[in-house]
Amino acid sequence: MTAFDPKEIRKAFGRFMTGVTVVTTRANDGTPVGFTANSFTSVSLDPPLLLVCPGKFLSSFDAFENATHFAVSVLAEGQEEVSNTFAGFKGDRFARIPHEQDLNGVPVINGAVAWFSCQTHRVMPAGDHTVLVGQVTGFDHHSGGGLGYADGRYFSLGLERAAGESPPSGAVVGAIVETPAGVLLEETPHGLRPPQVMANSRTNQLESLSDGLAVRGMKVDLGRVYSAYDDRRLGTHHTYVLATAPVPTDMRGLRCVASDDLSRLGFATPAIATMMSRFATETRTRSFTLYLGDEDAGDTHKT
Ligand SMILES: Cc1cc2nc3c(=O)[nH]c(=O)nc-3n(C[C@H](O)[C@H](O)[C@H](O)COP(=O)(O)O)c2cc1C
Structure with a gap:
């Protein structure tokens, strides 16, 4: 053989x-x-x-x-x-x-x-x-x-079509969650990412997020928006907010990572990797900016 x-x-x-x-x-x-x-x-x-x-x-x-x-x-x-x-x-x-x-x-x-x-x-x-x-x-x-x-990644024909025609229609909302033990990240087949949910509409996104994370045992306290961008490759709009939470009792599917180690990890998308590396830098001085743009380019604003 x-x-x-x-x-x-x-x-x-x-x-x-x-x-x-x-x-x-x-x-x-x-x-x-x-x-x-x-x-x-x-x-x-x-x-x-x-x-x-x-x-x-x-x-x-x-x-x-x-x-x-x-x-x-x-x-x-x-x-x-x-x-x-x-x-x-x-x-x-x-x-x-x-x-x-x-x-x-x-x-x-x-x-x-x-x-x-x-x-x-x-x-x-x-x-x-x-x-x-x-x-x-x-x-x-x-x-x-x-x-x-395909190729070890999810895709969605609805979203791919929407990406070619009009602004992205899939709204992903996630949280960069700091716990006393480090930053919480979700394990996916494509790499790590902040815990996130797919919001059905552009309204009530924060409610969808805290409900979605609560179901997974994360009792988060949501803070300010940290990044909002279109991922044209996926055809999705992403919003990530800063959050704090106690360490969940059930850590299955999750990892707690020290912020110094964030830049060394494999993330699910390049845009998430860039965002997490910015977070790792900014968390040292606790002076956070807001990113607005797409997966390749955008502006950071002092908040
Ligand atoms: C998109 C996708 C497709 C999969 N297809 C199969 C499959 O056809 N057959 C299979 O045995 N495992 C498949 N797997 C892997 C199983 O879902 C995975 O090993 C399983 O849920 C592990 O369950 P366990 O923890 O109960 O062993 C697939 C995984 C993914 C992400």
Whole structure:
């Protein structure tokens, strides 16, 4: 057998653009389990079949291999947090993410653009994964764009289109949160970033932010705006505010970093890296400026 460089073949597979799904079932003892999957494929209309490939490395692998029923929720644009939770969060994923139950008692994710309830049709071992084929016993779908994934990054057709036509329509609002133990950063598959949420509108952004962070166990006290910029590459508008908070009791998916170490870390986007390095410098004198611009250029204002 040819020995490929695993990193290279992973990259080559990653060139294939996909959507993102969350696959769910219940373990033998009734506990709901789920994982993020982009290996979803529709297979047949008559009978209606679909497939998804759970990896043997999943903590929930046994549950899927033995499941009589499972469900697939196709995530909508803006549901990156749902994807990240079901890809990386080690606690109770379902406590964080709003969901309902299908007729088989399997959780399906609220806000998904489509969901499918399945009866297991076939389970085929395939290398380090298993091909799980389901017969669709129920489904629903809604209008709106799905969340995209390519080259290890999310994209959203709605937002990409908007970026080409008009001002960005996706509003990201986040906080640079200082705790007694350092600055809180969120771990994502693309690198670190300040904790953030996708705001549905330009109004009530601060409320969306403090609610979103509270759900994740961060009781923040929000301060002044630190940076507001358009990321034309992502088609999103970003606003970050300064904030303080006690160290969360549940640090899963989060890191606390001393401000001196900020410039050495891998951040999710170049714009966030630039902002965090400015914060690292300015925090030494506690004289913070306000940045207004885009991901490449802008002005800093003394506040
Ligand atoms: C966009 C994306 C797609 C993924 N697709 C799959 C997949 O198709 N099959 C799989 O086994 N893992 C996939 N993963 C990884 C799993 O979601 C991740 O390993 C899993 O949630 C870990 O769960 P555990 O902590 O319960 O083991 C994907 C992750 C991401 C971010």
